[in-house]
Amino acid sequence: MKVATWNVNSLKVRLPHVLDWLAANKPDALCLQELKLEDKAFPVAELEAAGYHAVFIGQKTYNGVAILSPQPIEEATVVRNIPGFEDEQKRIIAATIDGVRVVCGYFPNGQAVGSDKFEYKLRWLAALTEWLREELKTHERLVLAGDFNIAPEDRDAHPDWKDEIHVSEPERAAFRALQGLGLIDAFRLFEQPERAFSWWDYRMMAFRRNFGLRIDHLLVSPALREACRSCAVDKEPRRLERPSDHAPVVLDLALGA
Structure with missing residues (x-):
């Protein structure tokens, strides 16, 4: 089973890239973040023509998440947003595919340490962690995929990164709390290149200089650890014309019966 995550930073703009990537890579589940479009504008027909079904939750201009799969996704398995956490922002979608609970998240940015948006980020992360604690009780095989903004x-950060956001201790403590549920950073199960990042700013030739951060992650439950065969960043889409500022991260799982 191939599971991938990709913050596309506007699905409308990046749809040709997504369609090409689906054709070339044929994932069993592709988690998309930052759709930046309302549900009525979601490209259902274009994706179906490419052989993919989708579940999604979006909003105008900001946020939005989706899970794509070549097989139909049972709506009865789908959860949108964190249960019990009041939030107008559309940031979470979960579905079960091939017996694996796939949770796709676009984690809050936080803007600046100490800001209201930062406090929202920490509250959101705490709510997500508590919900996943319950999910793991009923879904032994679980993948948490997305743009964590951590x-x-x-x-996981270029040595010259000077901003506190994305690397602050409260954010990293929240990441460790997710790992405390038993979730494992699949990327770190394998030898990786030095300075392996998944996001590069559009400015200052950041991609060319490899001035980036690794903020896009795939965390797996303990039951999936031994199934992990590889996990890597696919930098090719970041080299395209008008790319997202993020690259896909791809996890290969060898699932038994």
Whole structure:
């Protein structure tokens, strides 16, 4: 089973890239973030023509998440937003695919340490963690995929990154709390290149300089650890004309019966 995550930073703009990537990579589940469009504008027909079904939750201009799969996704398995957490922002969708609970999240940015948006980020993360604690009781095989907006360790940020946001201790503590549920950073199960990032600013030739952060993650439950065969960043879409500022991260799982 191939599971991927990709913040597309506007599905309307990046749809040709997504369609090409689906054709070339054929994932069993592709988690998209930052759709930036309302549900009525979601490109259902274009994706179906490409052989993919989708579940999604969006809003105008900001946020929005989706899960794509070549097989139909049972609506009865779908959860939109964090249960019990009042939030107008559309940031979470979950569905069960091939017996794996796939949770796709667009985590809050936080803007600046100490700001109201930062406090919202920490509240959101705490609510997500408590909900996932319950999900893991009923879904032994679970993947949490998405743009976490957190670089969990120093090696996940360029050494010259000076801003506190994405690398602050409260954010990293929240990431560790997710790991405390038993979730494992699949990327770190494998040897990786030095300075392996998944996001690069559009400005200052950041991609060319590899001035980036690793903030897009796939965390797996303990039951999936031994099934992990590879996990890597696919930098090719970031080289395209008018790319997203994020690259896909792809996890290969060898699932038994």
